[in-house]
Amino acid sequence: MTRPPNPLPTLLRTPPMIAVGLAVLLLLLGELVRPGFADYGQVTNILRIAAFLGIVAIGQTLVILSGGEGIDLSVGAVVTLGAIIIYRFTGGSDALLLPALLIALGVGFLIGLVNGVGIAWVKIPPLVMTLGMMGVVKGLILVYTGGRPQGATPPVMKSIISDPWVLGIPGDVFIWVILGVGVTLLLQRTAYGKALYAIGSNRTTARLSGVRVERMLILTYALSGMFSALGGFVLLGYLQNVFINLGDPYTLPTIAAVVVGGTALAGGMGGYAGTMAGALVLTLVSSLLITLGLPEFGRQITYGLILLVLLAVYGRERRLRG
């Protein structure tokens, strides 16, 4: 009850705002250390890289919000599979892009659905289920491609995703913002979102208030798979090429982005705005560390330490407010 007076208004002390503040701070720091770090072109580039992470992290946000130690380790593999399906199915044809995208999203949805069924009905812990699924999807990718993906990227993807739309800002950043608004509305303004927070907060209460907990879980993991496949589409549009471990480096950072954005790993608290800010912070940290010319091991250590410090700060905030 006793709380020392804090000069900052409550809104500014919520984790998403802390993350945004941190992002600005990192940008200024970068500019100070290496003038040119905060140039317009640099910032748009950082936004574009953050957009990949942010889009892949949509599913991770939903899954972590659902509670019950919810986590999806298969996101990276599904990103790769989504990209490969589009790459191979279209073979470079613009006309086939839409059906290819729908197939990729559908396959992602199905993979997530299997995750959800394993978790909700067979009661396999999410960590184990999605780790297993990661292996299965990687195996499928090898079978599907024989290790060397054949195909091409439809040219229209370049204009949608990597070319600037206005003010030199590339399409994927706009796509990210549109998705961000959409996902936030999904969480805050639909019965699905309200039920998701409910099952993340207390599954017994949710069930006894008429929420179909198992169905919600299955749908949520399925959506995670679908958004991962969508991440593959965006990544393909940027790289114009695929390889069989394309999405792998995204799996763990999505979890970090969600957590840095203030979503509780225990579920039931947080949101996608936080994840967006988290993706931005993580991207800025990596860029800054690279700009500073730190060797690889130094970057890894610093990156890890920053994560730990942030989590410690949030833990303190939560105790103060609880």
Place this chain on the structure above:
Amino acid sequence: MSETLLLQAQRVSKRYGATIALQEASFGLRKGEVHALLGANGSGKSTLAKVVAGVVAPDGGEIWLGGQAVRFRNPLEARAAGIAVVYQELSLVEDLSVQDNLWLGHEPPARFGRVDARAARARTEALLGLFEDVAGPRFAPETLAGELPPDERQLVEILKAVSLEPRVLVLDEATASLDGRQVERLFGLVGEWKARGWGIVIVTHRMEEIFRVADRATVLRNGQVVGEVRIGETSREELIGLISGEASRALHSAEARASAPARRTSPLLSLRVRRGRKLRGLELEVYPGEILGLGGLHGQGQSELLLSLFGALPGQDLSLRLEGQPRAFRHPSEAMRAGLAYVPGDRNREGLLAARSILENFLLPSWKSYHRGPLLDLGQARRAALEVGEKLKLKFGALDDRVTSLSGGNAQKVVLGKWLLRSPRVLLLDDPTKGIDVGAKAEFYQLLAELRAQGLGVVFYSSDDDELLSLCDRVLVLLEGRITAELSHAELTRDRLIRASLGVKEVVSGEP
């Protein structure tokens, strides 16, 4: 005077931020007496108990123990000075055995610096023996605490405090989860402990218990002591008047029962269980405008019965009819859509979303009906929540505040209120007034009477016999999953209720 006092709090004050929890409250406990602390939620009685126990450091005032001023910096110091406290919230380590829990923090008799296993076992058994015949077969030293039902865990908590051989024993709502026989036994023991010269402080909402066991009572309101009374010289009405601060208003005025008895039209809901989880061959019918009570000792299948009606225990051999139509609910959502509502017994574990707002707790079962196109109409949802909040006289800051910012009684109003948003036809209540203050209870009774007048059917389990006697039209008494008695009208008496709970037949001597 003061030398006869075992424990004394003098003009103790405590504030939390802007809230004054205690304002110059004084209270004295004599050797060999049972002293009740009474007051509504937020009156400061729990804070006073915590100050005495060393859990909370007072901002001002003094504590005297056995003629010496003391200042406890933590509960351990208070414990070392001979003050033991039993709380309503359980503190047992679930993965440790009953015996290990009992001696956790103060080891049993040691020999050569090692715990003497045999002596420890013997003392544990002696302690458990105090409640052996009012507990189940698993109430034994080696059972893991987590495997015991809540009432038996509470008994272990009590024994843990007793094992300290304290000078002062504080029971803070320690009887809330106990059944009638267990409370009876506890009060018998309290008599023995009194005789040994212990001072016993009891904090409770149950008026009946105060009159059975307490010698004196200190009543608090808004952080101040408003009276100290000898129980032998007071009445229930006077105490309630002191607690509420209003002119004495009969709490159990049977206001709810005053209206005409339920018309025996066709039943609203009927259930026949052939074989269930804990239920064995039982039938019941609920009529519109009727409050059907479920009585009996704790854990005789009352909760399972309510859950079965609500579709939350699927896979049982039972048949259910709603307004004559056979129904089979496989999930609470189906029961909910058919017009049933269920208020669970464990508010925090089953009734609330602790991490979410008051608004989201209110609307949890109803969100779908606020969709306008793809999005929810939050404005309309807020208006509906405010309306119910007003109807329930909910005391809250803002709808977006966390539900945990509410007091126990107000949180319970949210658990009930979320169903009122759906205008249910049948209300299933699992001990809904447990641990809420007198004022909130009175409001709840009033509400129940209104809902009944609107023609709802209510199935109401209560661990408080007074509630069953004063509120219900009929009471079904359960024992081991069967109905042992159906009591109504003239038959609905405390004596019959208790007899049926214990499975005792009518007294022969009273009959011709």
